[in-house]
Amino acid sequence: MLTEQFVASIAAQTKANTGITKDTGIFVHEFQPLAAQRHVFKKSATAPNGLAMSKSHIFAAQADKSLVHVYSREKGNQEAVVPFPERIHSIALAAKDTVLLLGTESGRVLAWEICSGRLVSTSTSHLQPVTSLAVDPASNFFLSGSPDAMIHVWALPSILSFSPDTSRSPVNTLSTHRGPISSIACGHSSSSSNIAVSVSGDKSAIVWNYHTGQALRTYLLPDLPTALALDPADRALYVGYGDGSMQTLDFYDEFQKITPIDMVQDKASSHRPIQPSTKSRFSAESQKLGATLCLSVSWDGTTLVSGHASGKIASWDAAKKNWLSVLANLPGPVTNLQFLEPSGFPNAKEPSFKLHTVVKPKQDLGSSTTGSALVPPNYSLTLQFTGRIPDQRVSATHSNDAAAVSKTEFEQALSHPSFPQSMLEDSLAELASWDPRSSNGNSVTPATTAAAADFMSLDDDDNGADTTDGASQLTRGSAQTGGELAELRKQLASLQRVQKVTFQQLSELREENAYLHRKEHNKRAAAATAAARGGETDGKKQATNGVGGGEDVEMN
Incomplete structure (x- = not known):
C-alpha cells in the first residue's frame, strides 16, 4: 500500500495544548492512506529552512543557537547535539x-559529510547570513x-574535492533581486535546462536557469512572499503570503497552449515581467490560519499543504484552489513542512547503503600541506x-577502463538524461528504410521475417554482443556469406548518411519557409497600416472641404 508522510516543525511552543507532550518540536504525520500523527521528537525549536530529513535521520538547526540536533528515525530518539562556532540559519541534504x-x-x-565527519567550508561570498539553501536533483549544484x-x-x-587547488567560490551569481531572498526552490529535472525559483522581499518571483545564470521569467507579486513551493512536475509555482493566502503561478498558461515554444525557456520573453491574475490567489478566511510560513506539495501534485503562524497545517486542492481540511493543530508557529518520499511501491529499488550513526564534524580532512x-x-x-557491491571487470591484458569502453554507444546513452541528436536521426533513418518482408531480393521464411523484424542495430559497434546477435538472427535460414553481409551493412550505412543529409536539408527549408512567411506577414501588416493612415487623411480632407463650403454659403 502506498504510504505518504510529511514532517513539520515549530519555532517554539506559544500556546498550551494538552494533546501534545511538552517540549515537542518535530512532528511526523501520515498523509495517506490515514491522516494521523505517527511520531514526535522533543527538545527542538527550528527557524524557517532549518529542517532536513533523510531515510534514517532528521536534522534540525536550532533557532537563535549554534546547535544542530540529530534525531534517529529508526530508534525514534535524539542521537546527537552538534555545536558549531556560529549560528546555523539554514540546512539542506545533498549527495543521496x-x-x-x-x-x-x-x-x-x-x-x-555525515558518514565521515569531514567538514568543508566555502568562501565567504554573502554579506549577510545564508537563510535559504536549495540542491538540484543530481547534487552537482x-x-x-x-x-x-x-x-x-x-x-x-568542487567544494568536496580533496585537492587544495580547487576553487570553492561560486560558479554563478544571480543578482536581479533588489530585496532579501525569502526562499529558493530547485526544479526536479536532471538535465542542463533545469530551473530554480526564488522569491524576494522586493515582491517578485524569478525563474532561473541556474546553469547559465539567466533570468527566464519574472513575476510581480501583490504582497511580500513568505513561502515557496514547486509543483513535482515543475508546472507551477505556489507562493504564500503574510495574510494566510496563497497564489498559484502557472508556467503553462493559456498562451502556452497555442504555441509550440516552451515559454519558460524562451529567452525572447524573459525581459517582460508578468502580473499574475487576481483569480490565481486563494485563501480560507473563515479558518483564521494566520500567516503562511511554509508550503509543500504532495507526491502526485494534487494537494498543497501549508503551515501557518497559528500552528495549523491546512490542505488545499491544488487544481481547484479550494481549502480541504486542517490536518493538524500544533502548539507553535509551523516554520518547516516537508513531504517525505512515498513508500509502498511494488518492485521499488532499495538504497545500496544505510547510515546507522552520524559522525560528528571534524577539521577538514581534505586540506593537505603537500599539495x-x-x-x-x-x-x-x-x-x-x-546489497552486493557492483564489481568491476578486471583483466590482466587490458586496462581497468576496459569495462567502461566495452559498453555500446546505446548503453551509454541510456545512462544520460537524453539521447544524442545524431543517434535519434540515425535510428529514424534506419527505421524508415527497414523492410522486414524482403532481404536483398531473396524469399524469406516467416521465421526469418520475425528474426529480421527484431533486428535493429542502433549502434555502429560491430563487435558488440547485441549487433552480433542481431546479425545471426538476420542470416538465419539464409545462404548469405560474410562478405555479402558486410556489403549490406555498407549499403545500410550509406542510406543512413543520405537520410541524415536529407533531414538536414528539410530542416533548412523549414527555417527558410518560416522566414518568408514572417517577411510576408510583416509586409502585409505594413501595407494595412499605410492604407489605414491614408483613409484617415482623406477623411480629414473631406471634412475640411465641408467646413469651408459651409462658410461660403453663410457669407453669400
Whole structure:
C-alpha cells in the first residue's frame, strides 16, 4: 500500500495544548492512506529552512543557537547535539543524503559529510547570513540565498574535492533581486535546462536557469512572499503570503497552449515581467490560519499543504484552489513542512547503503600541506552496504577502463538524461528504410521475417554482443556469406548518411519557409497600416472641404 508522510516543525511552543507532550518540536504525520500523527521528537525549536530529513535521520538547526540536533528515525530518539562556532540559519541534504549543507551567520556554507565527519567550508561570498539553501536533483549544484539580495550557485563536487587547488567560490551569481531572498526552490529535472525559483522581499518571483545564470521569467507579486513551493512536475509555482493566502503561478498558461515554444525557456520573453491574475490567489478566511510560513506539495501534485503562524497545517486542492481540511493543530508557529518520499511501491529499488550513526564534524580532512589531491590516510567512512557491491571487470591484458569502453554507444546513452541528436536521426533513418518482408531480393521464411523484424542495430559497434546477435538472427535460414553481409551493412550505412543529409536539408527549408512567411506577414501588416493612415487623411480632407463650403454659403 502506498504510504505518504510529511514532517513539520515549530519555532517554539506559544500556546498550551494538552494533546501534545511538552517540549515537542518535530512532528511526523501520515498523509495517506490515514491522516494521523505517527511520531514526535522533543527538545527542538527550528527557524524557517532549518529542517532536513533523510531515510534514517532528521536534522534540525536550532533557532537563535549554534546547535544542530540529530534525531534517529529508526530508534525514534535524539542521537546527537552538534555545536558549531556560529549560528546555523539554514540546512539542506545533498549527495543521496550523505552531505549536510549548512548556511552560517557569516555568509559561508559548510558541507558536512555525515558518514565521515569531514567538514568543508566555502568562501565567504554573502554579506549577510545564508537563510535559504536549495540542491538540484543530481547534487552537482546548490543555491544559497541571503538578505543581501544575492543568490550564489555552487558546484558541490568542487567544494568536496580533496585537492587544495580547487576553487570553492561560486560558479554563478544571480543578482536581479533588489530585496532579501525569502526562499529558493530547485526544479526536479536532471538535465542542463533545469530551473530554480526564488522569491524576494522586493515582491517578485524569478525563474532561473541556474546553469547559465539567466533570468527566464519574472513575476510581480501583490504582497511580500513568505513561502515557496514547486509543483513535482515543475508546472507551477505556489507562493504564500503574510495574510494566510496563497497564489498559484502557472508556467503553462493559456498562451502556452497555442504555441509550440516552451515559454519558460524562451529567452525572447524573459525581459517582460508578468502580473499574475487576481483569480490565481486563494485563501480560507473563515479558518483564521494566520500567516503562511511554509508550503509543500504532495507526491502526485494534487494537494498543497501549508503551515501557518497559528500552528495549523491546512490542505488545499491544488487544481481547484479550494481549502480541504486542517490536518493538524500544533502548539507553535509551523516554520518547516516537508513531504517525505512515498513508500509502498511494488518492485521499488532499495538504497545500496544505510547510515546507522552520524559522525560528528571534524577539521577538514581534505586540506593537505603537500599539495596532493589524494584521499588523506585518516579519512574513513561509517556506513553499511545493504546489497552486493557492483564489481568491476578486471583483466590482466587490458586496462581497468576496459569495462567502461566495452559498453555500446546505446548503453551509454541510456545512462544520460537524453539521447544524442545524431543517434535519434540515425535510428529514424534506419527505421524508415527497414523492410522486414524482403532481404536483398531473396524469399524469406516467416521465421526469418520475425528474426529480421527484431533486428535493429542502433549502434555502429560491430563487435558488440547485441549487433552480433542481431546479425545471426538476420542470416538465419539464409545462404548469405560474410562478405555479402558486410556489403549490406555498407549499403545500410550509406542510406543512413543520405537520410541524415536529407533531414538536414528539410530542416533548412523549414527555417527558410518560416522566414518568408514572417517577411510576408510583416509586409502585409505594413501595407494595412499605410492604407489605414491614408483613409484617415482623406477623411480629414473631406471634412475640411465641408467646413469651408459651409462658410461660403453663410457669407453669400
